[in-house]
Amino acid sequence: MGENFPSIMFIGVLTLALCVFPGFVLSQNEGTIRHYKFNIQMKTVTRLCHTKSVVTVNGKFPGPRITAMEGDRLLIEVVNHVPNNISIHWHGIRQLRSGWSDGPAYITQCPIQTGQSYVYNFTVVGQRGTLWWHAHISWLRSTLYGPIIILPKQGTPYPFAKPYNEVPIIFGEWFNADPEAIISQALQTGGGPNVSDAYTINGLPGPLYNCSTKDTFKLKVKPGKTYLFRLINAALNDELFFSVANHTFTVVETDAIYVKPFETETLVITPGQTTNVLLKTKSHFPNASFFMMARPYVTGQGTFDNSTVAGILNYVIPSNIRHSKKLPLFTPSLPALNDTNFVTNFTNKLRSLATPQFPANVPKKVDKHFFFTVGLGTSPCDKRNQTCQGPNGTKFSASVNNVSFVQPNTALLQAHYSGQSNGLYSPYFPVNPLHWFNYTGTPPNNTMVSNGTKLMVLPFNTSVELIMQDTSILGAESHPLHLHGFNFFVVGQGFGNFDPNKDPKNFNLVDPIERNTMGVPSGGWVAIRFLADNPGVWFMHCHLEVHTSWGLKMAWLVLDGKLPNQKLLPPPADLPKC
Ligand SMILES: *[C@@H]1O[C@H](CO)[C@@H](O)[C@H](O)[C@H]1NC(C)=O
Ligand SMILES: *[C@@H]1O[C@H](CO)[C@@H](O)[C@H](O)[C@H]1NC(C)=O
Ligand SMILES: *[C@@H]1O[C@H](CO)[C@@H](O)[C@H](O)[C@H]1NC(C)=O
Numbered sequence: 001m002g003e004n005f006p007s008i009m010f011i012g013v014l015t016l017a018l019c020v021f022p023g024f025v026l027s028q029n030e031g032t033i034r035h036y037k038f039n040i041q042m043k044t045v046t047r048l049c050h051t052k053s054v055v056t057v058n059g060k061f062p063g064p065r066i067t068a069m070e071g072d073r074l075l076i077e078v079v080n081h082v083p084n085n086i087s088i089h090w091h092g093i094r095q096l097r098s099g100w101s102d103g104p105a106y107i108t109q110c111p112i113q114t115g116q117s118y119v120y121n122f123t124v125v126g127q128r129g130t131l132w133w134h135a136h137i138s139w140l141r142s143t144l145y146g147p148i149i150i151l152p153k154q155g156t157p158y159p160f161a162k163p164y165n166e167v168p169i170i171f172g173e174w175f176n177a178d179p180e181a182i183i184s185q186a187l188q189t190g191g192g193p194n195v196s197d198a199y200t201i202n203g204l205p206g207p208l209y210n211c212s213t214k215d216t217f218k219l220k221v222k223p224g225k226t227y228l229f230r231l232i233n234a235a236l237n238d239e240l241f242f243s244v245a246n247h248t249f250t251v252v253e254t255d256a257i258y259v260k261p262f263e264t265e266t267l268v269i270t271p272g273q274t275t276n277v278l279l280k281t282k283s284h285f286p287n288a289s290f291f292m293m294a295r296p297y298v299t300g301q302g303t304f305d306n307s308t309v310a311g312i313l314n315y316v317i318p319s320n321i322r323h324s325k326k327l328p329l330f331t332p333s334l335p336a337l338n339d340t341n342f343v344t345n346f347t348n349k350l351r352s353l354a355t356p357q358f359p360a361n362v363p364k365k366v367d368k369h370f371f372f373t374v375g376l377g378t379s380p381c382d383k384r385n386q387t388c389q390g391p392n393g394t395k396f397s398a399s400v401n402n403v404s405f406v407q408p409n410t411a412l413l414q415a416h417y418s419g420q421s422n423g424l425y426s427p428y429f430p431v432n433p434l435h436w437f438n439y440t441g442t443p444p445n446n447t448m449v450s451n452g453t454k455l456m457v458l459p460f461n462t463s464v465e466l467i468m469q470d471t472s473i474l475g476a477e478s479h480p481l482h483l484h485g486f487n488f489f490v491v492g493q494g495f496g497n498f499d500p501n502k503d504p505k506n507f508n509l510v511d512p513i514e515r516n517t518m519g520v521p522s523g524g525w526v527a528i529r530f531l532a533d534n535p536g537v538w539f540m541h542c543h544l545e546v547h548t549s550w551g552l553k554m555a556w557l558v559l560d561g562k563l564p565n566q567k568l569l570p571p572p573a574d575l576p577k578c
């Protein structure tokens with residue numbers, strides 16, 4: 001059906017011209033309108049000698065790249081040609097007053113059903129760097145994902161030397177089986193879902209897997225140049241370590257926010273996060289090739305995919321050097337799979353750039369303090385005559401403040417906007433856990449969670465401080481929490497239970513990292529601040545898809561402000577219906 005369309009459809013020469021940085025631009029304030037067309041269609045893909053039909057955008061796996069300049073408006077028409085319901089999330093885009101385009105199914109929109117289409121319509125404001133898009137329904141994001149590249153405004157250089165070249169590097173997770181069958185089976189049996197068969201770099205597992213050598217990402221570089229790697233972790237369930245043998249990264253940006261540059265040989269990136277790093281190549285042809293490798297950082301107790309994805313960094317062979325067919329291939333050393341010390345060190349180095357041009361606007365006063373526990377739990381087996389495969393014959397579950405989120409059957413934002421929310425959700429999400437327990441000590445005997453569709457309601461412009469506390473129920477575990485509609489500042493983090501008397505004294509209100517996804521440390525806590533200046537319903541969830549499926553999610557309802565420009569815009573006419 002969709003083969004007749006070009007994979008990315010730009011309308012107008014302006015857009016094309018801008019991609020190669022011409023000497024002209026419309027207006028810096030208005031920005032350019034960029035049109036894309038996403039045909040959701042099936043495509044046969046073979047990896048690890050397993051061939052299957054996967055859901056793609058425009059037949060591409062990974063999906064097409066979206067390029068915009070800060071200030072531009074994006075109009076992305078998504079046409080659904082597959083049997084599955086679809087919705088697409090523009091991960092990290094603030095969606096100021098345009099919550100209808102955020103994408104999480106049954107939160108801001110009903111899914112785009114087979115044969116239907118929907119135009120996502122939003123502007124890119126105050127962000128520049130790398131973000132990404134992905135499906136936001138069930139586990140379809142396993143194959144539906146791609147980069148969003150936001151170039152700085154014309155005439156605004158990067159706050160670092162202009163790189164010679166830019167390379168998107170997206171990590172993914174490949175399953176030989178159908179991921180939709182895997183999560184559906186797991187939710188039915190109550191057990192943990194089957195793990196992936198490989199990690200991928202730009203869709204390719206690389207030579208360390210059986211039957212995969214031809215599917216290796218290879219990057220050819222020149223000596224003495226600086227490359228900008230735009231790293232995206234699109235894996236479903238795994239945080240990843242990443243390193244390139246014999247090369248050092250300079251971290252310059254995370255989640256489309258510049259950071260104080262620092263050097264590291266290895267970095268860690270959670271699902272949902274993006275990281276831009278500079279890689280300076282060796283000044284002379286090194287007579288060698290270099291593996292770039294990623295493998296997981298794991299804190300949970302369940303089984304996981306412990307394999308390693310590898311790509312290869314090759315140097316262009318100078319003409320004065322005769323065939324170097326068999327170059328030695330160097331391997332990076334990656335931290336142990338459970339190296340929490342490394343992760344703590346790495347996250348502590350991340351600081352906002354915090355310059356007059358790129359300030360860190362940390363809320364200094366706090367209107368509302370919240371304390372949420374995040375972690376696993378159990379729920380009863382609903383088939384009376386059968387034992388479930390979760391702990392002690394129960395089903396695995398997960399919760400925020402002991403509420404495991406129940407997905408409604410219509411979109412929360414629509415229900416709220418049209419005043420038809422009665423009974424669909426409760427506006428009383430708990431501000432604290434109902435009972436204190438030693439969150440990171442011996443877990444309580446009763447691991448059963450409660451459930452519901454509960455929202456936390458915030459007046460417009462509320463300044464929020466939220467402590468997210470991991471629990472040890474069914475094992476402490478790092479949870480990369482993602483907030484839609486906002487960036488937040490990570491003002492503090494630590495291990496054990498958060499201490500409201502001692503810990504706030506050490507909060508960093510000067511140059512904390514600003515981002516949209518942050519790992520709650522395993523057996524620890526994180527403190528974030530954000531200003532609720534964006535009206536709408538905003539999802540917050542663990543970006544480990546298995547935990548989201550088990551209910552580790554909730555939503556904020558930010559009310560309209562008084563002024564006309566503080567109100568959610570009306571819904572577009574083509575907004576899908578349930
Ligand atoms: C996109 O949204 C803007 C702001 O609401 C609106 O003015 C414009 O008409 C919309 N464009 C399309 C094609 O829907
Ligand atoms: C998950 O793994 C089990 C054990 O290998 C297998 O029997 C089952 O079919 C798998 N489920 C899916 C959906 O592939
Ligand atoms: C790469 O690093 C290894 C280990 O540190 C070292 O032995 C080797 O000489 C290096 N090779 C190159 C080409 O830099």
Ligand SMILES: *[C@@H]1O[C@H](CO)[C@@H](O)[C@H](O)[C@H]1NC(C)=O
Nearest residue numbers: 295303304305306307308337
């Ligand atoms: C990965 O897990 C398998 C099965 O548990 C084990 O046999 C193997 O040694 C592990 N590999 C690594 C690199 O840890």
Ligand SMILES: *[C@@H]1O[C@H](CO)[C@@H](O)[C@H](O)[C@H]1NC(C)=O
Nearest residue numbers: 298299336337338339340341
């Ligand atoms: C990490 O795993 C190793 C064995 O694989 C174990 O010896 C070590 O205690 C673990 N470290 C932590 C911090 O859990």
Ligand SMILES: *[C@@H]1O[C@H](CO)[C@@H](O)[C@H](O)[C@H]1NC(C)=O
Nearest residue numbers: 339340341342343344345346
């Ligand atoms: C973490 O940082 C400390 C102090 O900078 C250093 O001593 C330690 O070796 C680092 N640990 C790891 C695992 O990198």
Ligand SMILES: *[C@@H]1O[C@H](CO)[C@@H](O)[C@H](O)[C@H]1NC(C)=O
Nearest residue numbers: 188381382383384385386387
């Ligand atoms: C057991 O449950 C299944 C569905 O879960 C049902 O079809 C079956 O009739 C039940 N058996 C008994 C003996 O209740």
Ligand SMILES: *[C@@H]1O[C@H](CO)[C@@H](O)[C@H](O)[C@H]1NC(C)=O
Nearest residue numbers: 378391392394445446447474
């Ligand atoms: C399972 O049951 C055993 C024995 O009743 C108990 O010791 C254990 O804590 C239970 N585990 C969970 C996860 O509830």
Ligand SMILES: *[C@@H]1O[C@H](CO)[C@@H](O)[C@H](O)[C@H]1NC(C)=O
Nearest residue numbers: 437438439440441442496497
């Ligand atoms: C909580 O549990 C930890 C680990 O068992 C223990 O060290 C700590 O003292 C406990 N804290 C409280 C307040 O009971």
Ligand SMILES: *[C@@H]1O[C@H](CO)[C@@H](O)[C@H](O)[C@H]1NC(C)=O
Nearest residue numbers: 437438441442443444445446
């Ligand atoms: C859990 O149950 C055991 C025995 O059933 C009891 O001794 C223990 O105090 C209970 N622990 C908690 C935290 O309630």
Ligand SMILES: *[C@@H]1O[C@H](CO)[C@@H](O)[C@H](O)[C@H]1NC(C)=O
Nearest residue numbers: 379380382406449450451452
């Ligand atoms: C919510 O919890 C109740 C009580 O445990 C349970 O019966 C019900 O099935 C749960 N609902 C969902 C959607 O999980």
Ligand SMILES: *[C@@H]1O[C@H](CO)[C@@H](O)[C@H](O)[C@H]1NC(C)=O
Nearest residue numbers: 084085110111113409577578
């Ligand atoms: C697709 O979404 C609609 C609207 O929510 C729902 O009624 C339908 O059951 C869904 N279809 C599938 C295949 O999930």
Ligand SMILES: [Cu+2]
Nearest residue numbers: 479542544547
């Ligand atoms: Cu999680």
